Amino acid sequence: MFTGSIVALVTPMDNKGIVDSVSLKRLIDYHVDSGTKAIVSAGTTGECATLTENEHINVVLHTLELADNRIPVIAGTGSNATAKAIALTHCFENTGVIGCLTITPYYNKPTQEGLYQHFKKIAESTALPQILYNVPARTGCDLLPSTIARLAKIKNIVAIKEATGNLSRVKQIQQQVHNKNFILLSGHDATSLDFMKLGGKGIISVTANLAAYEMAKLCALVAQGNFAQAEHLNQYLMPLYNNLFIEANPIPVKWACKVLGLLTTDMLRLPMTPLSKTARPIVESALKNVGLL
DSSP states (O other), X not given: OOOEEEEEOOXXXXXXXXXXXXHHHHHHHHHHHHTOOEEEESSTTTTGGGSOHHHHHHHHHHHHHHHTTSSOEEEEOOOSSHHHHHHHHHTTTTSXXXXXXXXXXXXXXXXXXXXXXXXXXXXXXXXXXXXXXXOHHHHSOOOOHHHHXXXXXXXXXXXXXXXXXXXXXXXXXXXXXXXXXXXXXXXXXXXXXXXXXXXXXXXXXXXXGTOHHHHHXXXXXXXXXXXXXXXXXXXXXXXXXXHTXXXXXXXXXXXXXXXXXXXSXXXXXXXXXXXXXXXXXXXXXXXXXXXXX
């Protein structure tokens, strides 16, 4: 269920900052046609931090409606307050969402015990499958392999999106987690191929927003054991991996999606601002290098 190329979907907005349903439908259709395995709706790439609670819920539900059972939808449900994360999770029970992606609590900088209790409390409050999300560069805290191992014993904690970019983490997690069904997903595009070679089952990807077919093919090649072709495709995509993070995500990817006609605007919610004029030629060059533009 949680394998292959999963897109961390951007949230399209019009010039007034209102969620753009037309562009959202276009994006979903694009991912269905391109072989993307699932959509993460209203995650960090989807600007969940600047959506109101009602908007957050409505974006996920509208994504479900437009997906129309053609592609599975995972809801972003993270918060730095455990009670808020639980309340948000409960909003998606019995909706058709196949699981929740829950980021480590940001800014608070909890201890490992605090992280364990946070995720345990959320998981025990719902039957929905839970995907842990570790991205210390964005949150200020790091979910360590020993804590992941404790959490993997909880029945509905089924996977982790590991976005440190530190490939040694894969082996560390594998050595400490004894649940063979626990799924490792890369959250770092540039190292995703090596992550999967080490035993990861897929990626939750920013790049997939605009190279959906290529990311789906990369994951399929790895699953087939065709590492030579996967390596070739990965090197081809490397300029995109590198330059989509030239400014904070999702600034560059939204601009690129607009350039490719997937979005009507590259509008973001403050304090995020559109891609700078100096960065635009760099992202445009990367799009040309991989044949997308």
